[in-house]
Amino acid sequence: xxxxxxxxxxxxxxxxxxxxxxxxxxxxxxxxxxxxxxxxxxxxxxxxxxxxxxxxxxxxxxxxxxxxxxxxxxxxxxxxxxxxxxxxxxxxxxxxxx
Amino acid sequence: xxxxxxxxxxxxxxxxxxxxxxxxxxxxxxxxxxxxxxxxxxxxxxxxxxxxxxxxxxxxxxxxxxxxxxxxxxxxxxxxxxxxxxxxxxxxxxxxxxxxxxxxxxxxxxxxxxxxxxxxxxxxxxxxxxxxxxxxxxxxxxxxxxxxxxxxxxxxxxxxxxxxxxxxxxxxxxxxxxxxxxxxxxxxxxxxxxxxxxxxxxxxxxxxxxxxxxxxxxxxxxxxxxxxxxxxxxxxxxxxxxxxxxxxxxxxxxxxxxxxxxxxxxxxxxxxxxxxxxxxxxxxxxxxxxxxxxxxxxxxxxxxxxxxxxxxxxxxxxxxxxxxxxxxxxxxxxxxxxxxxxxxxxxxxxxxxxxxxxxxxxxxxxxxxxxxxxxxxxxxxxxxxxxxxxxxxxxxxxxxxxxxxx
Numbered sequence: 001x002x003x004x005x006x007x008x009x010x011x012x013x014x015x016x017x018x019x020x021x022x023x024x025x026x027x028x029x030x031x032x033x034x035x036x037x038x039x040x041x042x043x044x045x046x047x048x049x050x051x052x053x054x055x056x057x058x059x060x061x062x063x064x065x066x067x068x069x070x071x072x073x074x075x076x077x078x079x080x081x082x083x084x085x086x087x088x089x090x091x092x093x094x095x096x097x098x
Numbered sequence: 099x100x101x102x103x104x105x106x107x108x109x110x111x112x113x114x115x116x117x118x119x120x121x122x123x124x125x126x127x128x129x130x131x132x133x134x135x136x137x138x139x140x141x142x143x144x145x146x147x148x149x150x151x152x153x154x155x156x157x158x159x160x161x162x163x164x165x166x167x168x169x170x171x172x173x174x175x176x177x178x179x180x181x182x183x184x185x186x187x188x189x190x191x192x193x194x195x196x197x198x199x200x201x202x203x204x205x206x207x208x209x210x211x212x213x214x215x216x217x218x219x220x221x222x223x224x225x226x227x228x229x230x231x232x233x234x235x236x237x238x239x240x241x242x243x244x245x246x247x248x249x250x251x252x253x254x255x256x257x258x259x260x261x262x263x264x265x266x267x268x269x270x271x272x273x274x275x276x277x278x279x280x281x282x283x284x285x286x287x288x289x290x291x292x293x294x295x296x297x298x299x300x301x302x303x304x305x306x307x308x309x310x311x312x313x314x315x316x317x318x319x320x321x322x323x324x325x326x327x328x329x330x331x332x333x334x335x336x337x338x339x340x341x342x343x344x345x346x347x348x349x350x351x352x353x354x355x356x357x358x359x360x361x362x363x364x365x366x367x368x369x370x371x372x373x374x375x376x377x378x379x380x381x382x383x384x385x386x387x388x389x390x391x392x393x394x395x396x397x398x399x400x401x402x403x404x405x406x407x408x409x410x411x412x413x414x415x416x417x418x419x420x421x422x423x424x425x426x427x428x429x430x431x432x433x434x435x436x437x438x439x440x441x442x443x444x445x446x447x448x449x450x451x452x453x454x455x456x457x458x459x460x461x462x463x464x465x466x467x468x469x470x471x472x473x474x475x476x477x478x479x480x481x482x483x484x485x486x487x488x489x490x491x492x493x494x495x496x497x498x499x500x501x502x503x504x
Contacts, residue, residue, distance in 0.1 A: 050451040053447060
């Protein structure tokens, strides 16, 4: 196996590729996500984002008091189209099953 | 095949079929646990470098235990209960078993792969590359059949919704119910429901503008269930998780997250092999290593984790070789704040992750939704040992406010 240190296993982003992004002057969470694909796989950043932020903060590239994560959007968990299709267009106001 | 890294007491009564092999499994286990117990550590290959990957987080967060289960692709093995005769097929492997020519990518692109510019020009080469990428890098293929079972839908408008039934969430929901409010407590890891209003379902979306929380339970064999919830109060108790530790070979099958492993062991009473290594800072690494009766190593002392389809040994910076069949990564946990953030909660960096900011300890969280928003336990940066107490404090504050309003 080649020697690699993975930051994001979903998208196979290594520290080598993060260094490459930093060399190109990209230094924010958002920029590095867009350039490397980090955080865009099945885990949606749950495993890698904090590791990246820790790296940026330790290098002085991000301010620990101001740094923010990338946006968390639904779906946070896997859901099937079949399940989504079972929701009526306007959910009832009161409790009950259908 | 490697030896099993989770050991059982006694022989399991069931078997599942994994790529044509018979794998023992026991009621209450999930598919990932059964595979690890059988020594099937590498269950897929990675996207670009085509390296072996397998179950890592053991708690539904990462994406490397995705498998085809009973004809349904992209199922998280660690969230799927086993059953006798279950059919499990590995995904994203060019050939089921044996040498996979695509694995040469790891050697060929030893330095790294600039996929932005790789074979983009000339166009003819780009066409070939497109075909290769589409066939190798994709996730599972289509399901065996159209699922005509549909899904059941249920809407509820309880007083309180608690997300998470870990220490903080359990303590909060018990206290809220004790004070006479209706409280629905959701948990995505199946099993462990003890109350009629304990739902085994994962919250996938929080929509503060609509005042809705959406949760789903997806299991290949059962009919999907979907829930919409419209509570007056929302408590987020989603805990924390282990961020990746930056060590060479940290993706090798047989490397698992400490939190996921500890939770699996407490659910299923597995034992561990003798050659277990825990890598992490003194806090929490040393404590976790003691609990698992394993050897503790600090990340700065580790040169790399060695192995191809399974962990073989750990090499230290001083050249020492430590044989290991299981490597446990124990970093400082980062709060699991995605759902709180969807609900509009402010977060701040705490050195390991983004924790939810409360007005004061045990206090509420500023929120744009039609509910009052609360966060309890590790998601708010509270240490594990104080999570249950924090859940109770938050529940009391919530109920006090409810009493003042009504």
